Amino acid sequence: MTNTDSVQPIAALAQQALAPKDVEPGRIYLVATADGEIETVDLTGPEFTGRLERKTGTTTVRDAASFLTYYAKHHDDSTEVYSDVEKLTVTAVLDAHQADGARFGGHRLHLALRKTKAWEEWTSLDGKLLTQDQFANFLEDHLAYLVDPDAATMLEIAQSIKASTKAEFQSSSRLQSGERKFSFVEDTKASAGAKGDIAIPETFKIAVPPFEGADAYSMTARFKYRIDRGQLALGFKLEQPEERAKAAFADVLAAIAEGVDTPILNGTPA
Template identity: 55%
Template sequence: MTYSTTLEAKADGTQAVIDVAQAAVAPQALEPGKVHVVALGRGEFRQIDLTGPEHTGKPPRKTGTTVVRDVDSFMAYFDKHGNDDSEVYADVERRTITAVLDAHTAKNARWGSHRLELRLRETSAWRAWLSMDGQLVPQAAFAEFVEDNLVDLVEPTAATMLELAESFEVTTSAEFQSSQRLDSGARKFSYVEEQTGKAGHKGDITIPATLTLALRPFEGSEPYKVIARFKYRLDKAKGELRLGFKIERPADTLTAAFEDIRTLIDSDVPMAVLNGAPATR
C-alpha cells in the first residue's frame, strides 16, 4: 500500500514539473495553412486545423462550373485555367461543350470539380423565324413579321418581300374538264380549281417558291443559309388570304452549327474533344 502511494506521488510530481515547464514557455502564433497540436497540460492535447480558407485567405483548390456563351469566352477561360491533362467533351444532344479542367491524369486522380461549360443559346432571330415556321397567318400579320425581320432576308430582297407581303392577291378559278354518265343516268362533272397569286402594285412581282435567309442559329456563331418554302392559301369561307413559310430541316442547321463550333474548339485546345459528357460528380 505504501509503495503504491509513493509511485502516485512521484507521478503527480512529474506532471507538476511538466505543467510548470509548459507554462513557462512563451506563447507563439500558430502558422496558417497547417495543422497544429497544442499541449493543454496534465497530459491533454488539442489539434487545431488552420488549413481552411477562413485562416489562409484562399480556397484549398479550384471548384465550381463556369458557364460561357461563345467560343471566344470558352477559350479565354480555358487558356487561363486548363492544362494538357484537362478533358473536353462535346454533347451533341444537349449542344454543350464541357471542359473538366482538373481531370484525372494517367497516373494520378484529381478532383474533377473545376469545370467550364459552353451552353449555346439560340439567337432571337432564329427563335423568331422558328416561331412562325409552318404557320399560315393573316396577310397583315405576315407583312408585320416580314417588316420586323427584313435584315435576315437574302432573296427576295427585303424591299421586294415587304411589298409582296403587303400587296399579295389571290384569285380562284375553276375549269370544267370532263363529264361522266353514272348508272343512274345522272352525269358527274369533274373540274380543276386553280388559285393564282400576284403581287406588286401592278401585279409585276414574281411569287417566289422559296425564301433564302441568313440566320445565326447560336449567339456568337456565323450566319447560315436557310431555305424556307413560301406558302399561301385563300380561305374562301372567310374571304381571307393567309401567308407563311416552311423552313427546310432546321434541326440540320443547328447540328451543322454545333459541329462547326466543336471543330473550332478542337483546333484550339491541346487535346481531342471527346464525343459525350464527363462523369457525374
C-alpha cells in the same frame, strides 16, 4: 527549501503556459483549456491561408472564343474535352484523371450555346399559318434577315398583303416565273367589285445566326397558304432548320478543336 519556495517556480511556469502566443495560418495547434482538456485548432483551411487546395466549380461560357480563353489559362496535359451534338454543348474536364492516378474532376468548363432571338422567332413560326396582317408585320420586322428576294422586294410584298386584308380571295395559280398569284375582289357587295392580285415567290431565302456570337446561316423558306371562305392565310416552311443548327455547331466545334491540344471526345463526361 520551504514549501513556499517550491511553489513559486511552478506558478511561474503555469503563468508562462497561459501567456498568449502568436499562431501562424497553415498549421495545426494543440491548446490546453482551463478545465484541463486538449483542443485541436486547425488553421490549414483556405479561410485562414487564403489559398484553395484545388480548383473546383463549373464555368459556363457562350461562345468558342470565351471557351478557348478559359481553357488556355486552366488546362493541363490530362485535360479532357467532350462534345454533345444533340445538346449543342462542349465540356472540358480540366482536372481529369491522369493515366497513372485519379484526380477529382471537379474543375470544369462548359460551353452552352444560346440561340439568338431572331432564330427562335423564325423557327417558332415554321409551318404555321398567319393572318395577312400577322404575316406582313412579321416580314416587315425581319427585313434584315431576308436575302433573296432582297429586303426591298419583300417589303413591297408585305405592303401589298396589308393593303388587301379586307378583300375576298378567290383563287391562286402558279406563274411561269415560279411565283404564286392570288386573285381577289375588294368589294364583293358591289356588282362589279374591284379586282386585283398579289404575286408571291414560292420560296425565299433568309440568313440568320443560330447562336449568339455565331455567323448567319442561310436557309430556304417555302411559302405556305390557305384560302378559306375568302380569307387568305400565309406562312412558311423552313428547310431543315435543325440540320442548319447542327452545321453551325460543327463550325463552333471546329474552331475549338483548332485551339485545344487534345482530341475532342464524342459524349458526356462522368
